[in-house]
Amino acid sequence: MKRIRVIRGWKDLPPGDRGAAVAMGSFDGVHRGHQQVIELAHRAARDLxxxxxxxTFDPHPRVYFRPDEPAFRLMKTxxxxxALETLNVDIxxxxxxxxxxAGMSDRAFATRVLHEGLGARHVAVGFDNSFGKGRTGTPDTMRxxxxxxxxxxSVADPVGANGGGRGEKFSSTQVREALRDGRPEVAAEILGRPFAIEGPVQRGRQLGRQLGFPTANVDLGDYVSPRFGVYATRTRLSDGRQFDGVANIGVNPxxxxxxxxxxxxxxxxxxxDIYDRIIETDLIAFLRPEEKFPDLETMTAQVMKDAERAKAVLRA
Structure with missing residues (x-):
């Protein structure tokens, strides 16, 4: 697979970085609705x-304009x-x-950024895309x-669970709601892959190791907070190895x-020893809510039951 090139900025780009057919949006999650927009750009790129x-934008527009809202991201850069690399995106x-x-009008954005800066030959957007100061730009004004x-x-139609635009549209909001409700399988259906948390393994108190179940701990950071509780998981290490597992998300009361x-x-x-190494963990199934146990022995017994249930779910 060829490697995607990440270009930060839009000014004074060399000729080799200009002239693409582009899909435009926040693309948080790169879900199946986003994939439809990217496919339209892909067709144009092939034809041209x-x-x-x-x-995409950094920070996410929601972070820039509403910085005090709770964490909501579905993926890191x-x-x-x-995810874009698997869709054959070059840049x-x-x-x-x-x-x-943020202060540009929709016309200024189209002229200065898309046309003069990126030299875009084609722009694909979603049916509900907006751009420019005050979000005044629409797909019609882009045309x-x-x-x-x-x-x-080109403008993508809504894509829903029933296909062909007939169902409720896929959206990042739907993914977040599914995760907050403890329904990772619904999130995976919208994303086209399991929701995954990536980050460095932190050094903790090593209590789990003492109790017989060593855990790798990762701070949620800017990710949307899934429902607190226990999940069947699959984790990838930086060397490509993958391991089934069971995880708790929460504050371990x-x-x-x-x-x-x-x-x-x-x-x-x-x-x-994988302290400080980056791991990525897929949430496969929600097993139970987070609990406060009367003592560590009771907690340990429950974790062992959770592990057996997680193994059964992952085998299935």
Whole structure:
């Protein structure tokens, strides 16, 4: 698989980084609705003999305009790049969302960024895409600017669970709601892959190791917080190896001292030092809500039951 090129910015790009057919959006999750927009850009790229590009923004517009809202991200930039790579995207344009970009009218954005900066030959957007200051730009105005400036425009229809635009549209909001409800399988259906939490393994108190179930602990950071509880999981290490496991997401109320939500995953048939290494854990199935136990013995007995149930679910 060819490697995606990540380009940060839109000004003074060399000729080799310009002239792509691009899909534009936030693409948090790169879910099946996003994939439809990218497929439209892919078709245009093929017809034009142009690179396939994706435009996204950093920070996410919701973070920039509503910074006090709870964490909501579905993926980190590296995960996004890998997901786009599987869709044959050549270039990921990460546009810095700053005062200059946020203050542009929709016409200025189309002219200065898409046309002059990126030299876009085609722009694909979702049916509900908006752009420009005050979100005044629409798919119809994008078509107008494309006619004026010389780039093609295509607009994706809603894509829902029943296909063909007949069902409720796939959205990142739906994914977040499913995760908050403890329904990772629904999130996976919308995403086209399991929701995954990636991050470095933190050094903790090693209590799990003492109790017979060593866990790799990862801070949730900016990820949306799934329903607190126990999950059947699959975890990938940086060397590509994958391990089934069982994880708790939450603040572990039985053990005092945890203040931020953590993913604590026990990898089955694994016993290596992976502190500070990056791991990525898929949430496969929700097993039960997080509980506070009267003592560590009761908690340990329940964890062993959870592990057996997780193994059964993952075998199925």
């Amino acid at each position: 003999g142009a690179p396939l590009g994706v435009i 590296d995960q996004q790049a890998r 990921l344009y990460v546009l810095p969302l700053d005062a200059e970009l 107008q600017y494309g006619d004026e400036l010389g780039f093609g425009v 039985t053990v005092h001292g945890v203040t931020r939500p953590l993913l604590e995953v026990w990898l089955f048939d694994f016993d290596e």
